[in-house]
Amino acid sequence: MKATAKAHPIQGLVKYHGMRDEELRLPYHDSISVCTAPSHTRTTAAFDPSLEEDVYEIDGEAVEGRGAERIRAVVDHVRELAGVDHRVRFVSENSFRTNIGFGSSSSGFAAAAMALVEAAGLDMTRPEISTVARRGSSSAARAVTGAFSHLRTGLNDEDCRSERIETGLEDDLRVVAGMVPSYKETEAAHEEAAESHMFESRMAHIHGQIAEMRDALRAGDFERTFELAEHDSLSLAATTMTGPAGWVYWQPQTIEIFNAVRELRTEEDVPVYFSVDTGASVYVNTTADHVDRVEEVVADCGVETRRWEVGGPARVLDEDAALF
The missing domain is CATH 3.30.230.10 (Ribosomal Protein S5; domain 2)
Incomplete structure (x- = not known):
């Protein structure tokens, strides 16, 4: 067993x-x-x-x-x-x-x-x-x-x-991870979520955003998908920051990556968008054709980077992969 x-x-x-x-x-x-x-x-x-x-x-x-x-x-x-x-x-x-x-x-x-x-x-x-x-x-x-x-x-x-x-979008998506080391406590933020005055506003629009995201994904629309993800990151932060504990996860390098991404998008016409969960580190979403340039710019913000692709479902491994 x-x-x-x-x-x-x-x-x-x-x-x-x-x-x-x-x-x-x-x-x-x-x-x-x-x-x-x-x-x-x-x-x-x-x-x-x-x-x-x-x-x-x-x-x-x-x-x-x-x-x-x-x-x-x-x-x-x-x-x-x-x-x-x-x-x-x-x-x-x-x-x-x-x-x-x-x-x-x-x-x-x-x-x-x-x-x-x-x-x-x-x-x-x-x-x-x-x-x-x-x-x-x-x-x-x-x-x-x-x-x-x-x-x-x-x-x-x-x-x-x-x-x-x-x-x-599964084959073309590339994620440059900008690693901003700052310990975060997600569970505590979830516990007080409903106490933020912004929570009802988030609940009012989230169902429409889910529908839009599903539609964008099924259409394979990169720009619409990750523009929605970028805006959702800001919406989530507004909710966590206005809760009783006033959670502020972002660090100066987090903001620097945000700004660098927006400059790439507006000045070099690169399809690139940022996303964050409840933490300071940043996911930077782009395509295979542009990932080298995007990783270069993220690294210039003084952070360690990782390059990721889309991962599949959880799976059972062979017996020889056991940890004991």
């Missing part, structure tokens, strides 16, 4: 903010994202009757406190679905730096759900597995189905699950 899985993190395009149910992690509204590769999380999970308690390890360190609680929520749900009560050994590794705004919780819980479901011997589709991953992180649901995916809101697992959106 052991399995290993791999999943790619997501870039939010129309981002969810806040949860109507924190235990089941049911978001207030729909969300759409794209997975970024080759960045990934690899996780091995085993149900072991010889263990007296669960063992969780991420990047070589034991997981305790709130992190362990979130993993346990996924583990317990799989135990319930499979009708087993064995303890679990869980080991996970990330190929990219975490907690700087690049979706490590999405790939982490997607890989966890995929590995746990396989180890438990459950026969589930990816949309069904997305409801398992969602219990750890709502964004992880979209990392399960991969590429461009849409998580629908709802009050149960039948409604609140992820589905993949087919689009012609």
Whole structure:
């Protein structure tokens, strides 16, 4: 009863903010994202009757406190679905730096759900597995189905699950990641989302934005898709910054990258748009023809860069890929 899985993190395009149910992690509204590769999380999970308690390890360190609680929520749900009560050994590794705004919780819980479901011997589709991953992180649901995916809101697992959106943008999209190291705390921002006076304004337009994003993706319209993503990033920031804690994630280099992207777009006619989640690091979205120039400009802002493409769905790996 052991399995290993791999999943790619997501870039939010129309981002969810806040949860109507924190235990089941049911978001207030729909969300759409794209997975970024080759960045990934690899996780091995085993149900072991010889263990007296669960063992969780991420990047070589034991997981305790709130992190362990979130993993346990996924583990317990799989135990319930499979009708087993064995303890679990869980080991996970990330190929990219975490907690700087690049979706490590999405790939982490997607890989966890995929590995746990396989180890438990459950026969589930990816949309069904997305409801398992969602219990750890709502964004992880979209990392399960991969590429461009849409998580629908709802009050149960039948409604609140992820589905993949087919689009012609998968092959041409390139993402230059501008890594601005600044620790961020996403969960706390979600908890106070509805207390911002901007939250109702966001809720009023988000459904139309979801419809526009789906339409742009199905049409393969790069400019419209990533212009919408850029505006959504600003809308999200307005909401987080006006909550009780006044979360301001951006750093000076974040703004510098924003300005550099806009200059490339207006002065050199490069198809390029910025996007940020709840963090200081920046996704810079462009096409394969322009990625060299875009990465050069982002690097000139004094940040470390990574070049990513569209990542596929979470998947089970061969036995020789196991972490233990």
